[in-house]
Amino acid sequence: MLVLLPPSEGKAASGRGAPLRPESLSLPGLAAARETVLGELVELCAADEDKAREVLGLSEGLRGEVAKNAALRTAGARPAGEIYTGVLYDALDLATLDAAAKRRAAASLLVFSGLWGAVRVTDRIPSYRCSMGVRLPGLGALGGFWRAPMAEVLPEAAGSGLVLDLRSAAYATAWRPKGEVAGRTATVRVLHAPTRKVVSHFNKATKGRIVRSLLTAGAAPKNPAGLVEALRDLGYEVEATAPAKAGAAWALDVLVDEVH
Numbered sequence: 001m002l003v004l005l006p007p008s009e010g011k012a013a014s015g016r017g018a019p020l021r022p023e024s025l026s027l028p029g030l031a032a033a034r035e036t037v038l039g040e041l042v043e044l045c046a047a048d049e050d051k052a053r054e055v056l057g058l059s060e061g062l063r064g065e066v067a068k069n070a071a072l073r074t075a076g077a078r079p080a081g082e083i084y085t086g087v088l089y090d091a092l093d094l095a096t097l098d099a100a101a102k103r104r105a106a107a108s109l110l111v112f113s114g115l116w117g118a119v120r121v122t123d124r125i126p127s128y129r130c131s132m133g134v135r136l137p138g139l140g141a142l143g144g145f146w147r148a149p150m151a152e153v154l155p156e157a158a159g160s161g162l163v164l165d166l167r168s169a170a171y172a173t174a175w176r177p178k179g180e181v182a183g184r185t186a187t188v189r190v191l192h193a194p195t196r197k198v199v200s201h202f203n204k205a206t207k208g209r210i211v212r213s214l215l216t217a218g219a220a221p222k223n224p225a226g227l228v229e230a231l232r233d234l235g236y237e238v239e240a241t242a243p244a245k246a247g248a249a250w251a252l253d254v255l256v257d258e259v260h
Contacts, residue, residue: 001220002158003211004118005111006168008086014068014126017076024124029153030117033146037115038072040136041128045069056134065129072126080111081121087201088166091208094121101215109211110157112171114142117149118157132170143173150175162186162221165249166207178247185249186224186240193237193255202258210236210254224250 022034045052045066052058052066068075081094094105106122113119114132135141154175163177163185177185188210190203199206213219213234221227228240237255 001108001162001164001214003109003164003214004167004171005088005109005211006166006171007111007113008084008089009131010085011083011127011129012078012085014076014083015078017078017124019074020072020077020124020126025116026120026123027118027153027157030149033149034116037117037130037136037139037142037145040139041069041115041130042072044137055136056129057131058129062129069128069130072128075126077124077126079121080119080123080125081105081109083125083127084111084121087204088208091205092212093208097212097215100218104215104218108215112167112174114146117146117174118154132174143170146174155181162223162227164188164211164227166211177249182247182249183243184223186227186252187249188252188254190254190256193257199256199258202256206254206256224252228252 022031022038025031025034044055049063049066052069053063056065056069058065094102097105106120109121110118111121112132114134115128115130116125119125130142132143132146133141139145158177158181161184163181165172165177165185165187176182188207190199190206191197192199210231213236214230217230217234219230219234221230224240224242228238231238231254239253239255241251243250
């Protein structure tokens with residue numbers, strides 16, 4: 001099983017660990033593209049703080065993020081699972097998983113990123129600010145930039161099993177499973193049970209809990225139908241729609257009572 005996650009907008013501080021070693025990151029087929037984006041981002045942020053803030057869509061209060069980006073090559077690095085914070089990651093709570101569940105997380109979770117393309121939660125990265133919707137000078141929108149490198153690397157990373165796609169729309173632009181891979185991919189919406197309306201905040205929390213439940217239980221569904229069964233066994237109310245045509249993903253709706 002491969003689980004595709006969005007990153008968090010806010011991130012924990014890098015800390016005082018050893019700096020980034022790009023060659024150590026997972027998915028080495030993305031190395032050249034990562035270096036291109038990293039170089040553009042560092043150069044932009046080191047040269048013109050005001051322009052960088054405009055390009056990155058940062059408020060005056062987030063001006064310090066520009067300096068942080070300028071120092072990415074020398075900043076301390078920590079496991080990505082510690083860098084990413086926010087509602088989904090709070091609910092997932094990787095740090096409190098038992099040893100077996102942590103091994104499953106390391107093998108199955110893939111976090112998409114405007115800067116790195118995609119990383120494993122064990123990959124050591126510095127804290128940064130660069131969303132997938134950013135348009136870097138010389139590269140354009142990062143979602144479009146990453147499509148070709150991702151198309152080369154991700155099908156192999158997906159292996160032959162289930163792909164659980166929990167990404168937000170902006171990060172889904174970087175890679176959309178196609179063909180046979182799409183047929184074993186499941187996307188998830190979180191709906192308010194009584195109204196069938198999509199929820200906002202609780203959407204992220206529920207997705208984090210779903211991943212935690214699967215990791216903790218050691219569930220290893222091979223395909224979307226198996227995922228539906230596994231989630232129901234874990235107590236989730238799930239409605240599933242199989243694809244109407246080949247090359248499309250399954251659509252799963254998880255129903256919740258909370259809407260905050």
